[in-house]
Amino acid sequence: MQGIIKQRPPSLPSPALPDLRNLGSILRILLAVNGAALLVALAREPRLTALASEWAALTGFVEPHLFAELAVLWFAQPWLARVSFRGGVAIITAITCVISVGVDALFPRMTGEAAGSLARHLAFALVTQFMLIGYFRLRARALSPAITEARLQALQARIRPHFLFNSITAILSLVRSEPRRAEAALEDMADLFRVLMRDNRELAPLADEVELCRQYLELEQLRLGDRLAIDWNIKSMPGDALVPPLVLQPLLENAVYHGIEPSIERGVLSINIFLSRDEVHAILRNPYIANGARHHVGNKMALDNIRERLALHFDAEASLESRATRDSYEVHIRMPYRRQKPATAGNDASTSSRHERSRDHGTQKRREPRLPALLPGTPVTRSLRIEPWLNHRSAS
Amino acid sequence: MAESPLRVLIVDDEAPARHRLRELLDDCAGVLPISIIGEAQHGREALDILHSASADLVLTDIHMPGMDGIELARHLLKLSRPPVVIFTTAFHEHALAAFEVNAVDYLVKPVRVQRLLSALQKLPRLKPMTVEKLTQLPASARRFLSVTDRSRVVLVPVDEVIYLKAELKYITIRTAQREHLLEESLTRLEQEFGARFVRVHRNCLVARDFIRGFERRANNDGDAHWEVLLHGIEESLPVSRRQQYIVREIGREVMNGAAA
Numbered sequence: 001m002q003g004i005i006k007q008r009p010p011s012l013p014s015p016a017l018p019d020l021r022n023l024g025s026i027l028r029i030l031l032a033v034n035g036a037a038l039l040v041a042l043a044r045e046p047r048l049t050a051l052a053s054e055w056a057a058l059t060g061f062v063e064p065h066l067f068a069e070l071a072v073l074w075f076a077q078p079w080l081a082r083v084s085f086r087g088g089v090a091i092i093t094a095i096t097c098v099i100s101v102g103v104d105a106l107f108p109r110m111t112g113e114a115a116g117s118l119a120r121h122l123a124f125a126l127v128t129q130f131m132l133i134g135y136f137r138l139r140a141r142a143l144s145p146a147i148t149e150a151r152l153q154a155l156q157a158r159i160r161p162h163f164l165f166n167s168i169t170a171i172l173s174l175v176r177s178e179p180r181r182a183e184a185a186l187e188d189m190a191d192l193f194r195v196l197m198r199d200n201r202e203l204a205p206l207a208d209e210v211e212l213c214r215q216y217l218e219l220e221q222l223r224l225g226d227r228l229a230i231d232w233n234i235k236s237m238p239g240d241a242l243v244p245p246l247v248l249q250p251l252l253e254n255a256v257y258h259g260i261e262p263s264i265e266r267g268v269l270s271i272n273i274f275l276s277r278d279e280v281h282a283i284l285r286n287p288y289i290a291n292g293a294r295h296h297v298g299n300k301m302a303l304d305n306i307r308e309r310l311a312l313h314f315d316a317e318a319s320l321e322s323r324a325t326r327d328s329y330e331v332h333i334r335m336p337y338r339r340q341k342p343a344t345a346g347n348d349a350s351t352s353s354r355h356e357r358s359r360d361h362g363t364q365k366r367r368e369p370r371l372p373a374l375l376p377g378t379p380v381t382r383s384l385r386i387e388p389w390l391n392h393r394s395a396s
Numbered sequence: 397m398a399e400s401p402l403r404v405l406i407v408d409d410e411a412p413a414r415h416r417l418r419e420l421l422d423d424c425a426g427v428l429p430i431s432i433i434g435e436a437q438h439g440r441e442a443l444d445i446l447h448s449a450s451a452d453l454v455l456t457d458i459h460m461p462g463m464d465g466i467e468l469a470r471h472l473l474k475l476s477r478p479p480v481v482i483f484t485t486a487f488h489e490h491a492l493a494a495f496e497v498n499a500v501d502y503l504v505k506p507v508r509v510q511r512l513l514s515a516l517q518k519l520p521r522l523k524p525m526t527v528e529k530l531t532q533l534p535a536s537a538r539r540f541l542s543v544t545d546r547s548r549v550v551l552v553p554v555d556e557v558i559y560l561k562a563e564l565k566y567i568t569i570r571t572a573q574r575e576h577l578l579e580e581s582l583t584r585l586e587q588e589f590g591a592r593f594v595r596v597h598r599n600c601l602v603a604r605d606f607i608r609g610f611e612r613r614a615n616n617d618g619d620a621h622w623e624v625l626l627h628g629i630e631e632s633l634p635v636s637r638r639q640q641y642i643v644r645e646i647g648r649e650v651m652n653g654a655a656a
Contacts, residue, residue, distance in 0.1 A: 162459075165486035169506045170412035176419060223410050264409070264438060264461045 017080060017088045018136040020073040024315025029070065029132060036128050037062050064107065065125060068099045089133060093126065100125045143312055160257065163220075170223045185222055188215040192249075200245040203313060203338070206280065207239030210273070213249050217269075220256050228260050231270040238275045242338045244309045250302045251284050251331050258299060259286030259329060280335045288329040303331070310335065401429035402516065405445060407436045407456035407468065408484065413505065417455055417484070417512075424513045439463025440540075443471060443549055451479040453519060455503075458485045466535040469525060471542040474549045480522055482515055500529055537588050541569060543576040552576055554592065558606045558626055559633060560585055562599040572628035594646065596624050597636040609650055610635070610643045 018025040041055040072095050073080070080088050100122045167189060174182035195212050221228050252269065260267040272283040303322060310318040310333070317336040322329070404421060408414045414435045421430050433449045436442035438460045454472065456465040463471075469481045483495070483502040495502050501522065503511060540551040552569055561568045562582045569576040586593065586601055593601040608625040611632065615621060622635040622643050635643060 161487045165505050166410060166413070169416055169486065170410065172506050173412035173416035173419065177415075223412060225411050261409075261459075262461050 017085060017092075017133070018140070020070075020077045020080065022315050023317050025136070026070060027316065028135075030066070032132055032135070033062060033066050033128055034059055036124075036131075040124070061107075062124075065099055065103050065121070068103060069096060069125075072099065085137075092129065092133070096125050096129050097122065160253065163253065166223055167219050170219075174222075181222075185219060188218050191215050192219070195245065195249075202245075203242035204245045205239060205340070206237065206241040206243050206273070209243055209245065209248050210234060210237065210239070212246075213252055213271070216249050216252060217256075220260075224256070224260060227263070227266055228256065229266055229268045231268055233270065233272040233274075236275060237273040238280060238337060240339050241275070241280045241335070242340060243280065243335055244306075244313050247306055247309070247333065247335075248282060248284070250306065251333075254299050254302050255284055255286035255329070259289060262289045263287065275337060278337045280333075280337050282333040282335075283330060285328050285330045288324050288327050306333075401431040402453060402519070403431055403433050403449075403451045404453045404455060405433050405436065405442060405449075405451040405479070407439065407442045407454060407460070407465065409437050409457060409460040409462075413457065413484075417507065420507055420509050420512050423509050424516055427513060428516055430516070437462075439465065439468030439471070440551065442468055443551065446472070446475065446479075447548055450477065453516070454479045454481050455484055456481060458483050458502075463539055464535065466530060466533050467538045467540070470527065470530050470538065471540065471549055471551065473525060473527060473530075474542050474544045476544075476547045478524060480519055481525055495533065500525070500533065531584070537592075541576075541578055541580075543569070543578050545576075550576070554589060555605075558603055558628055560593065560601040561633075570629065570631075594642055596633055596639050596642065598638075600633055602626070602633060604646065604649075607646055607650060610647055 018028075020026070037058045038055050041051055041058050045051050045054040073092070076091065076095070080091060083091065101118065104118050104121060167185070171182050171185045171189070174185065192212065192215055217228070217230055221230075248271075252271070255269050260269065267287040270283075270285045272281075272285075274281055303320060307320045310320060314336055319334045320331065322331045324330075406414050406417050406421075408417070418432060418435070421432060424430060433451050434445045436445055439456070440463050442454065442456065454468070456468055458465040465481075465483050469483075472478050472481060481501075483500065484505055484507060485492070485502060486505040492502065501515060503515060538554060540553055541557065542549050542551050544550070552571060556571045558570045558572065560578075560582065561570070565579070566577040567580055567582060567585070569578050582599065582601060586595060589601075592603060592605075594604055594607075596602050602624055606627045608627045611623045611625055612620050613623050621637070622640060623632040624635060625632050
């Protein structure tokens with residue numbers, strides 16, 4: 001009963017504070033602060049020749065503040081992730097003030113004539129800090145519609161209607177002669193569509209994604225028979241790694257569509273998933289069949305879609321590369337190894353999976369009631385969201 | 397209704413889809429005598445079957461590896477008694493608009509038995525398919541050219557064709573092994589296979605892949621003209637004055653190809 005009553009929030013708790021452990025966020029902060037220092041140097045030093053030394057001097061005493069702040073924020077991240085936006089800003093402001101005062105006190109020499117007073121440092125630090133928070137808030141706002149869209153996009157870009165109707169035909173062909181196989185196939189199909197139609201904005205365990213891929217490939221094998229051979233290499237796969245849902249299935253669908261279907265001969269689709277240096281790697285390979293340009297447009301769309309979702313969740317820590325050789329096509333996905341541990345959950349809530357939530361009521365209560373007014377509207381928006389997919393497809 | 401049964405050939409690359417059509421045809425058999433003469437996985441296999449058996453109706457999928465349904469329908473027209481073709485397809489693509497416009501029959505998968513039955517029942521009234529209709533359909537270029545040889549359809553793979561030359565009523569297809577005669581228009585062939593062939597003369601298309609080089613030859617009247625030298629055959633073909641620019645264009649490609 002739980003599942004029926006429990007509705008997920010229509011939008012995630014506002015992810016206004018960045019994940020301060022994310023490489024991408026850290027890089028952005030480093031660039032912004034040093035860029036700001038360059039601006040100050042430009043303002044203070046009119047001669048271009050002396051600019052470099054001015055900038056070096058400035059960064060010389062900005063950097064200790066910056067690194068200290070980043071280090072403190074790194075440790076504070078899990079805690080910051082749980083407080084409200086205002087609370088988070090207040091905490092960060094306090095941290096900034098303490099560090100400014102602290103560094104000035106610890107390294108008094110640096111506060112010599114060139115550096116100016118503590119008040120100036122504080123002003124510089126706070127202005128930079130608020131501008132950065134503003135920037136990250138804007139960025140999160142700009143991206144959150146994209147997160148909302150991600151599921152819809154996943155639907156639109158993926159599951160070719162051809163697959164749906166051919167699968168139904170295949171199942172119909174089993175109903176009379178092999179009713180049990182027909183039942184299993186319908187169950188696979190139900191699971192597949194359940195995942196496709198649900199809210200897929202949050203990370204989910206890799207094991208779930210692989211299970212979905214298995215069900216999908218079962219259906220394809222029903223249709224294609226011996227033409228589709230699958231080589232699974234997932235023994236050392238970290239099943240608990242959190243990944244964006246539908247990160248692999250669309251790629252397999254492409255692999256079947258481009259690599260298996262156009263050929264009469266048997267083709268092998270190989271799936272390699274492993275953990276290496278705290279990174280999850282997934283390598284998918286299929287036979288490469290040179291075929292008209294039409295095919296490659298669809299493939300590029302799928303890759304772009306997944307790349308975008310990887311960026312939304314992991315920023316610079318994930319990548320997707322594809323390459324075609326003479327007779328094979330390969331996609332390589334690299335993602336950070338994140339696990340379901342509430343303590344390390346990023347504040348954009350994407351790191352807490354649905355599974356964790358359904359088990360952990362505490363977490364759920366803490367997060368969901370933020371937008372209570374919107375909850376009753378959820379089922380409506382949900383059905384509306386499915387429709388455009390059907391329209392979109394029949395129109396194209 | 398003591399007619400001879402309707403002979404049907406099923407063509408689909410997916411075994412379950414063929415199986416399903418067979419079941420549905422069996423269901424129709426109570427109303428209409430039907431005999432299924434065979435099942436093929438793709439167009440070429442269908443043509444092979446039709447070498448030894450004849451069919452009144454071919455139910456074919458559109459998207460198939462090897463040879464798709466639309467190409468199959470074109471080759472079937474070369475048979476002395478072409479069967480009626482009804483396409484089956486999994487999805488209402490906009491492509492099907494072209495089918496509607498040209499009154500080409502199709503069934504949407506999953507196929508409903510009533511729909512299949514009504515298609516079978518109106519079969520005797522159907523007008524035969526024409527090349528014009530088929531060329532209106534959004535199809536990719538054919539993989540084979542087909543010629544009739546003693547009432548059999550012979551397929552010539554397009555990648556084996558060295559040149560196509562228009563002569564009076566026919567077009568000569570030259571492969572490394574032999575020549576065939578084809579009844580089609582050179583302009584249409586050029587449109588269909590534009591990327592593969594290059595026009596060297598008003599009446600001649602040459603496959604780019606088979607061009608070995610060019611040679612300057614003297615005419616009887618003292619002028620000179622270019623000749624295309626070809627891989628696989630001794631013959632060479634004259635390049636018309638109007639098409640002379642291709643000598644430079646392709647000559648460069650050939651040289652680069654040789655260098656690489």
